[in-house]
């Protein structure tokens with residue numbers, strides 16, 4: 001019987017299955033960061049257990065770390081304690097790799113894994129972080145897990161899972177100039193809603209997805225969780241394999257050839273059955289901007305803020321009304337007329353080198369608009385930062401009046417000092433526009449890196465296609 | 469983990485869809501390296517008028533009188549009634565920890581986000597999915613009846629109203645058994661350590677590059 005990629009990934013990891021279908025899935029890669037792991041390590045220790053296979057662990061500190069003045073260390077004592085707890089835990093149990101605070105390869109866990117070749121096709125990848133779906137770009141079964149599950153994986157190298165349903169999201173055709181992976185995934189979420197993928201594993205396919213770089217595919221898979229799906233992935237093709245060649249933890253020599261032969265099988269067979277299929281026309285996708293407090297509250301740059309009455313479902317009407325109040329927006333306001341106070345270019349969605357190049361292409365020769373208080377550019381990792389500097393992107397940003405920072409999660413979730421002031425409005429390349437996500441009372445509009453840079457230099461949302 | 473068999477308790481309504489885990493427990497509380505004590509900060513940004521930070525004395529903070537859980541009639545509630553896609557967003561397990569620590573034992577909604585749903589079972593918290601129409605009825609009854617209580621029987625998979633009408637709900641047999649017995653997943657899984665080891669050895673032989 002023809003199998004989906006999901007069937008293949010699933011079946012190759014099942015250790016055993018309970019009568020009700022709950023399976024014990026073997027985990028190949030365990031990514032760890034400081035926020036969701038301390039309680040798991042503590043639980044393990046209290047129970048007198050040892051990690052099953054420490055060499056499956058790749059760890060880094062990213063959520064709490066500051067993005068400037070690294071010479072001062074971590075000034076917030078509670079954040080520092082959390083990062084130091086991670087240092088101590090990894091020292092004690094060991095890991096395949098640890099990129100601590102200030103390490104040259106430190107960065108956001110979902111950027112660090114792939115760029116080091118620690119994420120390989122066919123793996124199961126878990127992390128106590130919902131954006132673990134990012135790694136699906138490499139045809140991995142990549143789950144975000146809770147802290148109890150982090151402990152479970154540490155102790156048993158397995159995760160208890162029930163097989164999900166399979167959804168195929170097919171984006172066919174060619175996107176226009178200035179339309180990016182971020183716009184594609186926001187358009188998908190706009191179409192299926194933030195709960196549209198709940199209970200499903202999503203395979204992203206179609207010519208527009210195949211045309212994306214690995215980095216673009218990571219952006220798409222990253223936000224599968226914003227469509228409600230715990231995992232999202234893309235089949236292996238030449239780009240997957242090219243990307244991994246010579247990465248530090250990728251196999252070499254004879255093993256490489258053997259691995260590649262296997263990886264080539266990681267595609268859905270023709271005629272495989274999906275429980276749901278969603279199709280989008282790439283050519284119809286325009287640069288996207290969210291206007292509300294959920295990623296599904298999205299329109300395009302030519303659009304306007306809707307009115308609650310545009311929605312028939314009463315629960316939805318109520319959420320839209322609440323969102324507009326929180327966002328301080330009036331129905332009918334044109335997206336292009338919305339001014340921003342801050343701009344954030346970063347996060348595991350959009351902080352890789354291509355994202356920074358796209359932002360720099362717009363920023364080049366232009367200046368931050370006077371009404372924009374601050375533009376933060378936060379590379380996803382130390383490696384991304386150095387690459388950007390080698391290409392002179394940092395100089396472009398600085399000349400435009402943007403701030404060039406050290407890597408980390410930064411204002412994606414504002415656990416460190418980078419945050420919005422109450423009432424401030426931000427064009428952000430991150431993945432969540434929830435109330436208070438970027439600081440209490442802060443208002444977030446999700447956009448692509450190019451659109452964020454366009455907002456930075458014009459002071460309001462602007463169709464980046466007019467600036468290219 | 470505290471076993472869950474039959475629970476009877478006061479219902480509190482949170483009439484919003486898409487309540488995310490940032491709202492359930494704001495990020496500044498994630499800096500803790502402990503797993504208890506999050507209850508006073510559950511729904512912190514809605515619940516208090518000031519900005520909450522870890523280490524504050526929460527009993528001295530100004531409560532937001534407009535937030536439903538602060539109304540006197542819902543004090544002591546142990547069943548939270550809410551709307552679609554509850555628990556969406558970040559995978560933080562601090563969200564079920566906070567709800568459990570607040571005193572909730574069960575949650576009722578038309579749907580829950582996947583990771584959150586899963587996390588609940590690991591913490592003795594029972595998330596119950598009921599069809600939207602039944603959730604609507606429960607909201608109406610809760611608003612109309614001060615002291616409105618429900619009885620939840622996990623074994624029978626029913627939610628029973630004070631007037632005797634019962635709704636039944638679905639739950640995975642495996643999750644149900646673990647929750648009813650208060651079993652720790654890790655202990656259960658380690659009973660299969662042999663099978664895991666055998667699987668691992670086979671995998672190591674077939675795909676050695678995964679074990680570098």
Ligand code: SF4
Pocket residue numbers: 062063108109110129131347348349408409412413430431
């Ligand atoms: S960048 Fe944002 S979404 Fe990504 S891991 Fe960090 S906090 Fe989470």
